[in-house]
Amino acid sequence: MKPLQLDRLADEEVASAVGVSPHEAFDVLFERYRGPVHAFITRQVKDRSRVDDLFQNTFIKMFKALSTYRRDATFKTWLFTIASHVVIDARRREARHEPAMEIVEDAAIAAPGPAPSFQHEEAVDLLKKAMQDLSAEHQQLFLLVRFHDMKIADAAVAVGLSPGSAKVTLFRIQQKLGRALESRLKASAG
Numbered sequence: 001m002k003p004l005q006l007d008r009l010a011d012e013e014v015a016s017a018v019g020v021s022p023h024e025a026f027d028v029l030f031e032r033y034r035g036p037v038h039a040f041i042t043r044q045v046k047d048r049s050r051v052d053d054l055f056q057n058t059f060i061k062m063f064k065a066l067s068t069y070r071r072d073a074t075f076k077t078w079l080f081t082i083a084s085h086v087v088i089d090a091r092r093r094e095a096r097h098e099p100a101m102e103i104v105e106d107a108a109i110a111a112p113g114p115a116p117s118f119q120h121e122e123a124v125d126l127l128k129k130a131m132q133d134l135s136a137e138h139q140q141l142f143l144l145v146r147f148h149d150m151k152i153a154d155a156a157v158a159v160g161l162s163p164g165s166a167k168v169t170l171f172r173i174q175q176k177l178g179r180a181l182e183s184r185l186k187a188s189a190g
Contacts, residue, residue, distance in 0.1 A: 007031075011075035018066045026063050029075070034059075036148055037083050043143050044087055044136075054090055058083045077154040084140050084158050091136055122188070130180035134173060141166060142173050 006014045006021065006028045018025045038055050045051045061082050069078055131139055137159050144155035156166030 012071055015066060015069045015075050030059060033079055040083055040143060040148060041087060044139060054086050058086045073157050074154060077157050080144060080158040088136050126181050126184045130177050138169065138173050141170055145170060
């Protein structure tokens with residue numbers, strides 16, 4: 001019998017092959033999404049050890065639920081929904097015991113090329129501070145659309161909003177961040 005070559009299939013087909021080869025399907029999907037999921041969590045969590053725990057929990061949950069994936073959404077949306085819930089659940093647990101997590105910068109936010117300038121670092125710092133004023137759901141919507149190239153409709157599903165609501169919410173988030181950045185820039189210049 002010819003071995004499966006899951007690495008050549010679309011995500012949804014790989015997920016469907018879990019009944020035939022669960023570990024191989026998981027390995028292929030993990031390789032495809034480990035970077036984007038890690039970056040998504042890193043942008044929301046300051047403590048690197050917590051990032052690793054949440055990253056691991058996301059993929060454990062994905063592996064356990066892989067046989068239930070039904071193609072109602074793209075695999076990417078389904079996986080980022082799991083990651084979103086893992087981060088939000090951790091925030092809820094920590095809110096009862098510790099200060100809230102902070103958003104942090106990672107390589108995907110930094111400009112490519114030579115070392116970032118002071119102005120770029122200051123702008124990233126201002127963005128991080130402005131994003132801390134957003135709800136977890138709004139942070140995730142913004143990150144999924146702007147940094148993970150997810151369509152608004154798919155990001156909406158991942159964070160539990162309707163596509164129409166997500167579109168309006170994203171517009172308002174961008175306005176709010178713009179005003180906050182402008183205000184912080186004026187304050188730091190003055």
